[in-house]
Amino acid sequence: MVDAAFGTPLATPPLRLAGSSRIEHAWAVLATVLDPEVPVVSVVDLGIVRDVREEGDALVVIVTPTYSGCPATEVIEASIGAALDGAGLGPTRVRMQRAPAWTSDWISDAAKAKLHGYGIVPPERVDIAHGAPLRFVPRALAPLACPRCDSNDTERLAAFGATACKALWRCRACGEPFEHFKTI
């Protein structure tokens, strides 16, 4: 680093973090990297960052994608790299790890509260949602409480929504549409 006024090296270059303090710092930075499509929860909140470790010189972030075709995956990889490099923690490598497959159970309780506040009903626990035997005919879905007015007088409009991870519902009481973060 060069001092702009005098063109000479600064006396104290920024402290180079290493080992556990570097990893701890990295987790703190990752907690500020938001999902591009649901920008109230971070990549740590969503449970897609599985591990942060040092390999030689590099900081390696292990990421598990939510859906096979999630178009946000590449943006997330780039934002993670940029955030960590920007915090001076680089060089950074983001590595995709498919197994074990991501489940909505990995979304933290704090993040579920943030989703609710944002107007998205968070996913239920997977064992509850998929505990029922295989169903082949249209079925009555358990109603979700409207995130705006708390009424249970709601219905699912569509199994799919604006992003791969959400379904579309509406509330008959307040008339507002809302989204449900799918339970997988």
Next chain:
Amino acid sequence: MQSITVSAHPSVQYLLRIGDTCLILAQRLAEWCGHAPIVEEDIALTNMALDLVGQARAVLTRAGQLEGELGGTPHDEDQLAFLRDERDFRNCTLVELPRGDFAATMLRNLAVAIFLELLWQRLERSSDAELAAIAGKAVKEARYHREHAADWVVRLGDGTEESAARLKAALELLWPYFAEIFEADAVDAEADASRLGPRWADLRDDWRARFAAVLAPAGLSLPAERAFRSTGKMGRHSEHLGYVLAEMQHLQRSFPGGVW
């Protein structure tokens, strides 16, 4: 742009059958963008196309790596999708057929989703760790697709005279093409022997039971077996695949290496 030649190794061929079946169905579903009867279904069909493209990308990537591991020339997912000729595609003929009406699209989606759900379940125990990992994710998506298609098939079959007639016509049209999925051959036998994945023929009984269980409340039953066998997974396709590829591959063929 010169076409690539792909390894004839049975393990590579087995992976191509899976990846190509996902890829070509995704192309057909994406055609609905802007054309579905209601906007919610427009979104649903394109979302499912996206899941299938994601699965295809992962499986084709693994197929191309495996070519290298077996001593041949490795290929990446883009080379495999965009630079193979029609006869080197290994998708079942069923998924390349024109999308038809909404009833035909839903019936085909149901048949394929039930099959893929059974297949991914078995592939979670594949001797290939990467394929097993892909399957662990994809099985959840296939289950969701199956539920969506089953809801619609029952709703159409048990709906108006018009919707029931459309669904019945779709079953008559598509039924002869379902049999190909479960035709046994050397590629399947080899995959079973190496524990890469199941013989698709071994999934037939479960598939029939599950498919029939949805057809019943839709007022339909499994038609009789026919002698006709399509041969897409052996690389001999219907007249329709060439048109799908012409559209899908045009940019990479005309502007090799072009990126967005």
